Amino acid sequence: xxxxxxxxxxxxxxxxxxxxxxxxxxxxxxxxxxxxxxxxxxxxxxxxxxxxxxxxxxxxxxxxxxxxxxxxxxxxxxxxxxxxxxxxxxxxxxxxxxxxxxxxxxxxxxxxxxxxxxxxxxxxxxxxxxxxxxxxxxxxxxxxxxxxxxxxxxxxxxxxxxxxxxxxxxxxxxxxxxxxxxxxxxxxxxxxxxxxxxxxxxxxxxxxxxxxxxxxxxxxxxxxxxxxxxxxxxxxxxxxxxxxxxxxxxxxxxxxxxxxxxxxxxxxxxxxxxxxxxxxxxxxxxxxxxxxxxxxxxxxxxxxxxxxxxxxxxxxxx
Numbered sequence: 001x002x003x004x005x006x007x008x009x010x011x012x013x014x015x016x017x018x019x020x021x022x023x024x025x026x027x028x029x030x031x032x033x034x035x036x037x038x039x040x041x042x043x044x045x046x047x048x049x050x051x052x053x054x055x056x057x058x059x060x061x062x063x064x065x066x067x068x069x070x071x072x073x074x075x076x077x078x079x080x081x082x083x084x085x086x087x088x089x090x091x092x093x094x095x096x097x098x099x100x101x102x103x104x105x106x107x108x109x110x111x112x113x114x115x116x117x118x119x120x121x122x123x124x125x126x127x128x129x130x131x132x133x134x135x136x137x138x139x140x141x142x143x144x145x146x147x148x149x150x151x152x153x154x155x156x157x158x159x160x161x162x163x164x165x166x167x168x169x170x171x172x173x174x175x176x177x178x179x180x181x182x183x184x185x186x187x188x189x190x191x192x193x194x195x196x197x198x199x200x201x202x203x204x205x206x207x208x209x210x211x212x213x214x215x216x217x218x219x220x221x222x223x224x225x226x227x228x229x230x231x232x233x234x235x236x237x238x239x240x241x242x243x244x245x246x247x248x249x250x251x252x253x254x255x256x257x258x259x260x261x262x263x264x265x266x267x268x269x270x271x272x273x274x275x276x277x278x279x280x281x282x283x284x285x286x287x288x289x290x291x292x293x294x295x296x297x298x299x300x301x302x303x304x305x306x307x308x309x310x311x312x313x314x315x316x317x318x
Contacts, residue, residue, distance in 0.1 A: 002191040003089050004312050008098040009034070009105050009279055010197030011272035013207040015290065017050050019197065020098035022300045024058040027313040030088045031055075032081055033063040034099025034108070037241040040068050045215050045223045046243030061088075068227060068238040071160075078107040085190070094313060102278040109194065109282065111186035120171045127163050127170070142166060149177035160237060193310055194285040195303060198276070203291075205269050212243075212265045221247055221257070242268050 006029065008020050020031050033039070037047040041064055044051075049064060061084045066072055081097070081104075088095040097108060106112065131139050140156040143165055150165040168176040224247035232239055234248055243264055250260040279285065286306065293299040307313055 002189055003085055004094065005085060005108070005190045005192045006094060006096045006307065006312065007034075007105065007109065007192050007194045008096065008197070009100060009194070009282075009285075011204060011275040011279075012048075012100050012268060013211045013272070014100075014197040014199060014204060016098050016100065016197055017048075017054065018296075019195075019300065019303075020096050021050075021054065021056050021058050022296075023303060023307070024094075024096050025056060026300070026304055027094050027307060028092070029094040029096040030059040030061065030091075032061045032084050032088075032095055032097045034077070034081070034097050034101055034104040035063075036072070036077075036101040036104060037238070038063050038099075039066045039072055040064070040238045041066065042068060042227060043223070043238060043241070043244070045218050045220045046241065046247075048211065048215075068232045069236055071237045073164075074103045074107050074112075077104050078112065081108055082189075100275050102275065105279075105282075108190065109188060109192060111188050113186070120167060123167050123170050124163070127166050131159065131163070136162070139163065139166065147175040147177055150175065153177075193307060193312065194282060196279055196282070196285045196287045198287045198289050199291060201273075204272060208268050208272060209265050212261060212268065215243060216261060221250070224248060225251060242271060 006023065006027075008016050008023075010016055020029075023029060024031055035047070037043065038049045039062060040047070043049070044064075050060065062077070062080055085095045085097075097105070099105065127139070130142075136156065136159050139159065139162050140151065140154075143151045143154070143162050146169050147165055151162075154161045154165065156162070165176045168174070220243060224244055227239070227244070228248055228251055234240065234245055239245060239248060246255070246260045246264040246267070249255045250257050255263070288299060288303065290296070290299055293302070
């Protein structure tokens with residue numbers, strides 16, 4: 001029998017975490033984070049990681065467990081998430097996956113398999129040397145030549161994903177895009193209800209700008225300074241996250257603080273726009289606009305009724 005899961009996704013600053021906690025309290029659920037930045041320790045403010053008080057006693061998983069100098073792949077998330085879904089289900093609870101990292105969400109909702117091409121330290125080192133000697137543009141051009149389909153889906157600045165796609169091709173002789181297509185022909189082991197939060201673009205951007213201002217008031221500069229002084233620099237996966245790379249540039253005196261904040265707001269808005277485009281491609285997603293409801297509780301109640309109608313939980317209600 002496929003495991004039942006609830007997935008809550010949408011752009012940054014749309015209110016996913018609060019919705020997940022409210023529903024978890026009502027249906028007897030536990031939260032699994034699908035956020036590629038909230039996995040890191042010592043990175044709380046810039047990642048908008050929920051505080052203990054905001055969790056309201058609901059267990060949260062795949063959150064705040066990894067050192068900032070470590071990397072974490074989509075494959076690792078997929079495997080760890082599968083373990084947590086199994087554990088939560090065995091406890092008689094409903095797994096609620098919440099987050100805005102598109103690749104993480106897709107790794108659960110689509111039959112992606114990462115087992116065909118295990119990492120190769122030797123090939124990875126060759127690719128790294130090419131990167132160090134000739135730069136990221138050269139690497140991206142290499143990918144365009146051998147796997148243009150993958151290159152079209154990867155931003156040239158996302159060096160980690162470019163390297164991985166090259167590694168797959170150089171290890172197997174098969175394009176990563178081809179392996180992805182093959183892996184998607186199977187079935188996912190879950191029976192999901194997928195809720196997407198949407199809202200007016202202007203209102204979302206206002207929320208993003210307010211969130212950045214709040215991060216600054218709460219000590220984002222001090223948080224990044226502490227990480228930077230410990231030796232965590234922009235070459236790390238964690239420090240490439242929004243809020244960290246901009247403030248590091250300020251600490252390096254490449255930007256004024258006002259410039260760093262404005263760039264952070266702009267880039268977060270652009271990121272939200274990309275998230276919206278990404279999630280629109282998901283199948284069978286039910287979109288919820290908070291503006292369509294009198295209040296937050298009314299929105300929660302409608303989603304609750306949907307969950308009950310699908311037979312996911314019994315005897316629950318507000």
